[in-house]
Amino acid sequence: MxxxxxxxxxxxxxxxxxxxxxxxxxxxxxxxxxxxxxxxEAWTARLEEIRQQGQQEERFFARDTTALASADLQTLIKQTVTDAGGELISTQVIPERKEEQFSRVAVKVRMTGSTPVLRQVLHAFEANTPILFVENLNIRPIRVGQPFSPGGKPAAKATDKLSVDFDVVGYMRGVN
Structure with a gap:
């Protein structure tokens, strides 16, 4: 058993x-x-939220350092001014500045061109991705001709040539 x-x-x-x-x-x-x-459903909603956040990231420079973002911004400025038919005189990187969780990337620009060229350049910056801001805009006409007429009065020939100085500003997210 x-x-x-x-x-x-x-x-x-x-x-x-x-x-x-x-x-x-x-x-x-x-x-x-x-x-x-x-x-x-919760995971699907979270995935959509992450996708939207990724689209928002396109509003900022997606670089590892502000130096690389500044170089990208300078290249973008040069291409934009050239495409519009303007003449880029100079660009100068403005030192970065922290603003809350963002790093401010800015470049000082000096260019020449006509009023339509300036309009096209400013519109390109406004409609661009990443989002860019134009600050400290200074526009001066360029006068062509004899400095003085025979009568002693200034004799400037009216042209549509402008000398333009401005700062272009963009942002990077969370650079330490």
Whole structure:
């Protein structure tokens, strides 16, 4: 009797206990997966939030350092002025400044061009990604001709050539 109990019943009981443990573990996993599946809407909403945040990131310079962002900004300025038909005289990087969790990237620009060229340049900066701001805009006409007429009065020929100075400012997120 003990032999039958030891050979048949105890291994059968052990096997049944093992199956019961496996079933319990699988039921726990199933409950966990059902809970995750029930939260699908929350995860979908979170994914959309992350996508929107990624789109907002396009508003800022996506570089590791402000020096690289400044170089990108200078290249963008040069391309914009050239494409508009203006003449870029100089660009000068303005030292970075921290503003809350952002780093301010700015470049001082000196250019010449006509009124339509200036309008096109300013519009390109306004409509650009990343978002750029124009500050300290200073516009002066360039006079062409003899400094004085024979009668002693200034004799400037009217042209549409302008000398323009301004700062272009963009931002980087969270640079330490």
């Amino acid at each position: 003990l032999l039958v109990l030891g050979v048949v019943v105890l291994p059968l009981h052990s096997l049944t206990a093992s199956y019961a443990d496996s079933i319990e573990e699988l039921e726990f996993r199933l409950a966990k997966l059902r809970k995750l599946a029930a939260g699908k």
